[in-house]
Amino acid sequence: MGCRFGNDGSVSKRITILGATGSVGRSTVALIDAAPAGAFVVVALTANRDVAALAALALRLRPELTVVAEAESGPALRDALAGSGLRHGAGAEALHEAASLAADWTMAAIVGAAGLRPTLAALAQGRIVALANKEALVCAGDVMLAAAAASGATLLPVDSEHNAIFQALQGHGLDSVEKIVLTASGGPCRLMDDAALAAVTPAQAVNHPVWSMGAKISVDSATMMNKGLEVIEAARLFGLPLHRIEVLVHPQSAVHGLVQFTDGSMLAQLGSPDMRTPIAHCLAWPRRMVADVPRLDLAALARLDFFAPDTKRFPALRLAREALSAGGGAPTILNAANEVAVDAFLGGRLSFLGIADLVARVLDRLGAPPVADLDEVFALDAVARRQADGVLAAA
Numbered sequence: 054m055g056c057r058f059g060n061d062g063s064v065s066k067r068i069t070i071l072g073a074t075g076s077v078g079r080s081t082v083a084l085i086d087a088a089p090a091g092a093f094v095v096v097a098l099t100a101n102r103d104v105a106a107l108a109a110l111a112l113r114l115r116p117e118l119t120v121v122a123e124a125e126s127g128p129a130l131r132d133a134l135a136g137s138g139l140r141h142g143a144g145a146e147a148l149h150e151a152a153s154l155a156a157d158w159t160m161a162a163i164v165g166a167a168g169l170r171p172t173l174a175a176l177a178q179g180r181i182v183a184l185a186n187k188e189a190l191v192c193a194g195d196v197m198l199a200a201a202a203a204s205g206a207t208l209l210p211v212d213s214e215h216n217a218i219f220q221a222l223q224g225h226g227l228d229s230v231e232k233i234v235l236t237a238s239g240g241p242c243r244l245m246d247d248a249a250l251a252a253v254t255p256a257q258a259v260n261h262p263v264w265s266m267g268a269k270i271s272v273d274s275a276t277m278m279n280k281g282l283e284v285i286e287a288a289r290l291f292g293l294p295l296h297r298i299e300v301l302v303h304p305q306s307a308v309h310g311l312v313q314f315t316d317g318s319m320l321a322q323l324g325s326p327d328m329r330t331p332i333a334h335c336l337a338w339p340r341r342m343v344a345d346v347p348r349l350d351l352a353a354l355a356r357l358d359f360f361a362p363d364t365k366r367f368p369a370l371r372l373a374r375e376a377l378s379a380g381g382g383a384p385t386i387l388n389a390a391n392e393v394a395v396d397a398f399l400g401g402r403l404s405f406l407g408i409a410d411l412v413a414r415v416l417d418r419l420g421a422p423p424v425a426d427l428d429e430v431f432a433l434d435a436v437a438r439r440q441a442d443g444v445l446a447a448a
């Protein structure tokens with residue numbers, strides 16, 4: 054691997070950011086900006102179609118390759134980078150190339166199952182992949198874990214809850230773990246009654262009380278589908294069965310995850326609700342780096358509340374648990390239907406409560422067919438999206 058050396062003789066880490074213009078992508082860039090000169094060399098940056106933001110990042114960070122996934126945005130990227138000498142590309146093949154360029158560390162921060170192929174390409178390098186893109190793991194868990202095992206890649210959890218649990222698990226075998234606990238802020242709709250929930254608008258749903266995130270995950274947080282996806286993500290990452298994965302609503306979002314051990318000890322990771330902390334943990338792993346995030350002021354916080362989730366008002370969490378226990382392609386269907394539903398909700402074509410309802414209907418229709426390989430995963434993902442579109446059209 055072609056490592057370069059910084060001014061102080063330290064080795065530079067060659068890094069790629071897939072989804073560089075998003076919320077997680079920008080937090081990753083902020084950490085690189087704040088790091089000592091020469092600590093990181095940027096190999097590739099990608100985005101979907103936000104050419105202006107991507108070009109601005111590329112001109113500053115000077116990656117070897119800059120890619121927009123949407124082929125039609127290629128000419129705009131070419132114009133924006135004209136005269137810079139920077140190599141650029143557009144479309145699925147270019148995205149694959151960006152994910153495949155030799156890098157020590159890749160941030161997988163594309164949103165949705167669209168991130169699956171590039172994340173697999175990054176895993177094929179056999180290096181470190183920091184995984185934010187939970188939908189890819191929910192959609193194709195076995196395929197992704199097999200790809201990581203085959204290449205010897207290390208998958209590090211970026212999602213704050215999973216990163217917390219990963220930290221708490223250090224030095225312990227799974228045989229000493231009774232259960233893990235994912236915390237959930239409860240989102241912007243936590244205290245709403247049924248009538249208010251029925252009338253939630255996209256603007257309300259994306260207005261998260263604690264975390265600042267992209268639109269899709271913000272809506273998922275409001276429905277609690279995000280926590281459902283995270284239960285599936287945790288089962289895959291940590292190899293634990295459903296009954297050993299618990300969810301607790303914790304509105305302060307100070308405790309991100311906990312591990313209950315067999316001797317009665319519970320270890321938790323705490324921190325400000327700021328993604329730069331789990332990203333920094335992954336960037337420096339297995340060491341630690343400096344991250345200038347607000348420190349948690351426990352005295353100011355004064356109390357930490359925990360509640361059992363209400364799966365009657367927020368059925369998405371129950372649906373995700375059911376999909377995981379049904380096994381086979383059920384999580385693939387759940388994720389695809391949810392992506393269609395969230396898109397329709399953000400576009401004003403579906404009500405807030407209609408999101409979980411649509412996912413439930415598609416799961417009812419398609420069941421849990423087996424999925425043996427990546428082709429079958431993509432085929433089932435497409436079938437589930439068509440079913441969801443059909444339910445939407447009939448509504």
Ligand code: NAD
Nearest residue numbers: 072074075076077100101122163164167185186187266267
């Ligand atoms: P975002 O919407 O802010 O950014 C998504 C990024 O992916 C953008 O760069 C966008 O251009 C790119 N993208 C979107 N669609 C694409 C496509 N079809 N092909 C290629 N690129 C595409 O999202 P985000 O909030 O940064 O979340 C990214 C991922 O990280 C999601 O899977 C999310 O669940 C996960 N995550 C986010 C947070 C957070 O705090 N934002 C926390 C934990 C996990």
Ligand code: MG
Nearest residue numbers: 212213214283
């Ligand atoms: Mg999370």
